[in-house]
Amino acid sequence: MTTVDRGLDHLQGGHDEHHDVPYLTAKGGPIATVWDWMTTVDHKKIGVMYLFSVLFMFFLGGVAALMLRIELFEPTRQTAAGLTGAAFAGGEGSSVGAVGKFYNTVMTMHGAIMVFMFIVPGIPASLGNFFLPLQLGAKDVAFPRMNLASWYIYVFGSFFGVYVILTGVVDTCWTVSSPYSTSTTGQPQFIAMILAVFVLGFSSIFTGLNFIVTVHKLRAPGMGWFDMPLFIWALYATSIIQVLATPVIGVTFLLLLFERLFQIGIFDPGLGGDPVLFQHFFWFYSHPVVYVMILPAMGIISEVLAVHSRKRLFGYRAIAFSSLAIAAVSFLVWGHHMFTSQGELAATIFSALTFLVAIPTAVKVFNWIATLYKGSIALTTPMLYAMQFLFLFSIGGLTGLPLGALSTDLHLHDSYFVVAHFHYVMFGGTVIAFLAGIHHWWPKMFGRMYNEFWAKIASLIVFVGFNLTFFTQFFLGTQGMPRRYASYVDDFQLLHQISTVGSFILAAGFFVHLFVFIHSLVVGERAGQNPWGGLTLEWETDPVPLEHNFRHEPVVRHGPYDFESVVPPGCDEKEFPLPPKDEVRTIH
Amino acid sequence: MATIDSKASGVAKQDPLWKRYAPGHHWRNQDDEFDGAKIGIWLFLATEILLFSGLFCAYAVFRMLYPESIAQGSQYLDWRFGFINTVVLLISSFTMAMAIRDVQLNKQGWATINLVITLVCATGFLAIKFAFEYIPKWSEGKRLGNLFNYPYATTDHEHVWWSIYYMSTGIHATHVIIGMGLIAWLIYRQRKGAYGPTHYTMMEGVGLYWHIVDLVWIFLFPLLYLVH
Numbered sequence: 124m125t126t127v128d129r130g131l132d133h134l135q136g137g138h139d140e141h142h143d144v145p146y147l148t149a150k151g152g153p154i155a156t157v158w159d160w161m162t163t164v165d166h167k168k169i170g171v172m173y174l175f176s177v178l179f180m181f182f183l184g185g186v187a188a189l190m191l192r193i194e195l196f197e198p199t200r201q202t203a204a205g206l207t208g209a210a211f212a213g214g215e216g217s218s219v220g221a222v223g224k225f226y227n228t229v230m231t232m233h234g235a236i237m238v239f240m241f242i243v244p245g246i247p248a249s250l251g252n253f254f255l256p257l258q259l260g261a262k263d264v265a266f267p268r269m270n271l272a273s274w275y276i277y278v279f280g281s282f283f284g285v286y287v288i289l290t291g292v293v294d295t296c297w298t299v300s301s302p303y304s305t306s307t308t309g310q311p312q313f314i315a316m317i318l319a320v321f322v323l324g325f326s327s328i329f330t331g332l333n334f335i336v337t338v339h340k341l342r343a344p345g346m347g348w349f350d351m352p353l354f355i356w357a358l359y360a361t362s363i364i365q366v367l368a369t370p371v372i373g374v375t376f377l378l379l380l381f382e383r384l385f386q387i388g389i390f391d392p393g394l395g396g397d398p399v400l401f402q403h404f405f406w407f408y409s410h411p412v413v414y415v416m417i418l419p420a421m422g423i424i425s426e427v428l429a430v431h432s433r434k435r436l437f438g439y440r441a442i443a444f445s446s447l448a449i450a451a452v453s454f455l456v457w458g459h460h461m462f463t464s465q466g467e468l469a470a471t472i473f474s475a476l477t478f479l480v481a482i483p484t485a486v487k488v489f490n491w492i493a494t495l496y497k498g499s500i501a502l503t504t505p506m507l508y509a510m511q512f513l514f515l516f517s518i519g520g521l522t523g524l525p526l527g528a529l530s531t532d533l534h535l536h537d538s539y540f541v542v543a544h545f546h547y548v549m550f551g552g553t554v555i556a557f558l559a560g561i562h563h564w565w566p567k568m569f570g571r572m573y574n575e576f577w578a579k580i581a582s583l584i585v586f587v588g589f590n591l592t593f594f595t596q597f598f599l600g601t602q603g604m605p606r607r608y609a610s611y612v613d614d615f616q617l618l619h620q621i622s623t624v625g626s627f628i629l630a631a632g633f634f635v636h637l638f639v640f641i642h643s644l645v646v647g648e649r650a651g652q653n654p655w656g657g658l659t660l661e662w663e664t665d666p667v668p669l670e671h672n673f674r675h676e677p678v679v680r681h682g683p684y685d686f687e688s689v690v691p692p693g694c695d696e697k698e699f700p701l702p703p704k705d706e707v708r709t710i711h
Numbered sequence: 712m713a714t715i716d717s718k719a720s721g722v723a724k725q726d727p728l729w730k731r732y733a734p735g736h737h738w739r740n741q742d743d744e745f746d747g748a749k750i751g752i753w754l755f756l757a758t759e760i761l762l763f764s765g766l767f768c769a770y771a772v773f774r775m776l777y778p779e780s781i782a783q784g785s786q787y788l789d790w791r792f793g794f795i796n797t798v799v800l801l802i803s804s805f806t807m808a809m810a811i812r813d814v815q816l817n818k819q820g821w822a823t824i825n826l827v828i829t830l831v832c833a834t835g836f837l838a839i840k841f842a843f844e845y846i847p848k849w850s851e852g853k854r855l856g857n858l859f860n861y862p863y864a865t866t867d868h869e870h871v872w873w874s875i876y877y878m879s880t881g882i883h884a885t886h887v888i889i890g891m892g893l894i895a896w897l898i899y900r901q902r903k904g905a906y907g908p909t910h911y912t913m914m915e916g917v918g919l920y921w922h923i924v925d926l927v928w929i930f931l932f933p934l935l936y937l938v939h
Contacts, residue, residue, distance in 0.1 A: 262737035265747045332754045340747040370758040374765035378878065385856035387874035389769055395868045400772050404765060
């Protein structure tokens, strides 16, 4: 056994009996339970609250995306969206201007919600919050109250932001580039949106700071840095970026706020300001932050691939260090978002640095594929999603290279090729991995299994829908369809229509998932302690973890991926048989 | 020492708060909690540096774009007020550090005195800033952005200089005000006996924060007042 009673409870701040209940146990009546959840400092409850909050935001952002796709079904600015758009834009009738404004507003909503309210907090704050302390063998994150504050700030910022975008006409796109953002109409709404994003930054910093300290100080006895699961390494690298990049967007938006209030002339070229400075500031945050989006996803893939193929991860240290390498390089490449607004030499340097990102990323992908070699692969839903990730993320990654090369970027930039590339990485990468992670950890989070058959069907629908939606956009981009336009020339219609149909298939896949989840919560079969046979510490807890996570402080006696030599905790040896001793070659 | 004696006899009700302090349930012991809090504070300080680095960066850019406006702008500032404020802040940083040392040695009276001096210095800094700098300049029309209406401006982009000046010193002053609140809280808690040789996490954290506020001013002072 890996967990031993060290009899040290008296040294661990007390071993209180009333915390030995599953964390989902209700505290009295409904009001008492709601109050308990609203004031909890338990990282598991906060993780679950974050999970539902970000998924709700994903729903809102998704609805906005579908509205965009409806509008793009026809080449001309059209009616279905136009009718609602007219009401939206202040009853100007379905005039061309009103519909265009509506399209821009919805596009801003889609971008701002998906970036700031879904995908940046997404995996770290939900799955990360829940499983980082569990995988470390800790009772909680380092600063539990700060963790709760992070959620409240997130909820406040998100609802404020969504309300503002819905009621006003903020149509700057999520990049709020100057001078458009310093001169566009909708003054109070715009200022409110800037404040919302500023506030959301704090929740991001709180989560990141909390994780770094937790990893440094709260690892279980016996867990060295290289005994940590790779999900933790990924979250650690993510947190570094969150802590170091977010303050920069903070000061940028503060300056932008004052630019709007007092025309301070820092960013507005009409007043002597420098709009390129805004772009530098903005991308100094917003480029590293795409690695905040993708790194935790990579961590999930490492976990899922190892557990569901019962193989020691190939190249553990290489994957761990590549996470840190990505975090480091992420701060050096922001200039590739502004090839046209800087000198040739700078553009060349940034282009070269951009290619550096491909190296640690490829290291990861090759190691993952090598892990699968000769593994006993179980085609569960998490595994299907992990394989989808490998496929889609590789396409996303490789299409980034022509965008990083100056000569090809001249042709491709600001086209649908960029849109497709970004969505292959962010959706095909992060969201797909998020789904893999949710299914992988669902039994541990809620103590119930989901319907494997329907979850697999849903994952198939998502895969088909996603590729129909976005693969077509590569063609659109190379043929010259510019991004961010509500209307287009007739030649593009077929591809746009395939894309729109695909987006609805994709949405259908998510609704199947939603029903699978609800079905699981209501009548799902009770999950065992360790349904997948994982070796990381979260599988040593009860089926639904206790309030204080572990019955006794765990002691780490084996690595997180020693599948060839360790019987998984809580599992029968027949269920997950070990290979014959003479076939095992230990690799270190 | 009295500390050690009372430890040997266990924790009693009449003991000061710092002796009765128990770490959060998820920490193995008090030392781990202290170390964790300290890493957290240092990370927070890193975010502060990055926040101000944006302003320093903007300063550098506009210095290159409009050198004469920036040079003219800094002529308007009186280095003597900046210098006095630098000294005031340095003294406050010293007394803050001394206050932490005092609680470590359980010299509670001296700790209070040093904390009060720190608070007085912080107030003095703001008083000088407002009475001799912000208010006179603002009333002369040397304001930021579209509020700028100084009639004797000699260069084109002086409003940009004032924007940078008010933004950077304003964000710094906001930090000073937050620091004053924190120090006042420390005095209140310290008088209640919350900090002592074995528990002074909050003092240490606020102390580090106060030093970074000081340090930012150390950079703002030469850039705004001395370099022409």
